[in-house]
Amino acid sequence: MTVKIITVGEDILGTNEEKARANNKRLDGYGILTVDIMSSPGAGKTSLIMSTIKYMKEKARMAVIEGDVASSVDADKINEMSIPVVQINTAGGCHLDANMVESALNDLPLEDTDLLLIENVGNLICPNAFILGEDKRVMISSMPEGDDKPYKYPAMFADSDVVLLNKIDLQPHLEFNVDGFKKIVTGLNPDVIFFPVSCKTGAGMDAWFAWLESAVKGKKNR
Amino acid sequence: MTVKIITVGEDILGTNEEKARANNKRLDGYGILTVDIMSSPGAGKTSLIMSTIKYMKEKARMAVIEGDVASSVDADKINEMSIPVVQINTAGGCHLDANMVESALNDLPLEDTDLLLIENVGNLICPNAFILGEDKRVMISSMPEGDDKPYKYPAMFADSDVVLLNKIDLQPHLEFNVDGFKKIVTGLNPDVIFFPVSCKTGAGMDAWFAWLESAVKGKKNR
Numbered sequence: 001m002t003v004k005i006i007t008v009g010e011d012i013l014g015t016n017e018e019k020a021r022a023n024n025k026r027l028d029g030y031g032i033l034t035v036d037i038m039s040s041p042g043a044g045k046t047s048l049i050m051s052t053i054k055y056m057k058e059k060a061r062m063a064v065i066e067g068d069v070a071s072s073v074d075a076d077k078i079n080e081m082s083i084p085v086v087q088i089n090t091a092g093g094c095h096l097d098a099n100m101v102e103s104a105l106n107d108l109p110l111e112d113t114d115l116l117l118i119e120n121v122g123n124l125i126c127p128n129a130f131i132l133g134e135d136k137r138v139m140i141s142s143m144p145e146g147d148d149k150p151y152k153y154p155a156m157f158a159d160s161d162v163v164l165l166n167k168i169d170l171q172p173h174l175e176f177n178v179d180g181f182k183k184i185v186t187g188l189n190p191d192v193i194f195f196p197v198s199c200k201t202g203a204g205m206d207a208w209f210a211w212l213e214s215a216v217k218g219k220k221n222r
Numbered sequence: 223m224t225v226k227i228i229t230v231g232e233d234i235l236g237t238n239e240e241k242a243r244a245n246n247k248r249l250d251g252y253g254i255l256t257v258d259i260m261s262s263p264g265a266g267k268t269s270l271i272m273s274t275i276k277y278m279k280e281k282a283r284m285a286v287i288e289g290d291v292a293s294s295v296d297a298d299k300i301n302e303m304s305i306p307v308v309q310i311n312t313a314g315g316c317h318l319d320a321n322m323v324e325s326a327l328n329d330l331p332l333e334d335t336d337l338l339l340i341e342n343v344g345n346l347i348c349p350n351a352f353i354l355g356e357d358k359r360v361m362i363s364s365m366p367e368g369d370d371k372p373y374k375y376p377a378m379f380a381d382s383d384v385v386l387l388n389k390i391d392l393q394p395h396l397e398f399n400v401d402g403f404k405k406i407v408t409g410l411n412p413d414v415i416f417f418p419v420s421c422k423t424g425a426g427m428d429a430w431f432a433w434l435e436s437a438v439k440g441k442k443n444r
Contacts, residue, residue, distance in 0.1 A: 040262050040263045040344070041262045041346050041367055041371055042262065042364075042367025042368045042371060043367075069375055070374060071374055073370060073373055073374070092377065093347075094345070094347040121347070122375070123316070123345055123348075124263050124344065124345070125291060125316040125343070125345055126316050126348070142264075142366065144364065144366035144392065145263055145264025146264045151295055152263065152292060152293055153263060153292075154292055155291075155314065169395075170366065170392065173392055
């Protein structure tokens with residue numbers, strides 16, 4: 001299986017929200033749960049996706065869209081796990097948009113997919129303003145980034161359905177107030193679902209897997 | 223001393239490069255070394271600035287411009303150290319630009335400044351495209367982000383004069399290949415100056431301070 005790479009040029013334009021609604025309707029037609037995963041660079045998006053594939057691949061038919069400014073190193077890793085994947089290179093762009101996702105959908109086996117994970121570009125600011133057609137928005141904040149991030153980048157914390165606090169295995173070596181962090185996040189976003197996890201050790205991942213499995217079933221049974 | 227806060231509206235426009243050249247000329251007139259500090263969220267920009275103030279404040283007259291999407295928590299910390307500081311809130315914008323910096327310069331005592339540190343918005347993509355009038359660009363990459371970041375965000379690594387690899391105190395708990403990382407960075411940027419440091423423990427900071435002190439003197443003696 002070779003990895004399909006889309007390089008985004010200026011000819012891909014259009015109104016983002018309209019296109020996102022069309023993507024959502026198209027994915028709905030197949031009963032696919034679509035999750036947009038956002039975070040800072042290096043917070044653990046690819047690690048989360050790989051752990052999730054290992055757990056979920058026997059339970060749901062998965063596909064992945066990988067967004068990056070450059071390179072296809074992440075898509076290559078997903079491809080090695082025999083999961084259909086499309087790499088989008090934004091050529092300097094700081095977020096995915098609905099047009100890019102539409103192009104990627106054309107290269108995925110939607111009729112054989114239950115769960116689509118979209119890894120957005122590593123950025124705590126710009127991706128938040130562009131809906132893609134997703135059902136759920138998941139953001140990862142990693143412990144080494146510090147417990148003040150919700151103050152500084154409030155919009156993404158406010159608009160996400162789920163916040164994963166990753167790299168909790170490093171907690172003994174950091175000064176990070178988990179209760180304080182959770183309090184700021186729920187202040188911005190009272191309905192948020194919060195999972196402290198370590199993609200490295202697996203700590204806390206069961207709760208994330210259970211939530212995701214339930215959401216996939218919920219989408220199928222609508 | 224109260225912290226001056228600039229909230230950026232749509233009325234601040236203009237051509238960025240022209241304005242940046244004007245800022246640079248203005249700062250040159252005062253013999254001020256100006257450094258633009260860029261990184262992912264939570265990589266250690268504020269920690270670097272605070273450590274640098276502690277070391278440099280007896281050696282050079284310093285001032286700071288703090289860029290954030292929201293909040294003034296960083297500027298408040300700098301203000302407590304009795305260093306002139308202006309907070310720029312970008313109101314959702316993902317980078318500083320030369321217009322914002324020009325506004326901030328109007329509120330700083332330039333005639334009494336030798337070294338101006340500008341903390342850009344936490345983002346590995348957008349700030350790179352906007353020069354501000356700086357003499358040097360310094361980027362911080364932190365070890366927990368992973369050693370593959372130069373592959374994924376090559377432009378900022380390629381265009382920075384200095385790359386600081388921060389949080390090396392966490393190395394025993396991470397899988398991070400320092401030599402491999404340095405090799406990718408110097409491949410993108412053969413003239414880069416590379417400092418592995420820990421702002422937390424102080425490891426490696428002497429080399430950074432020596433470089434900065436020398437650059438401040440070089441600017442004064444031109």
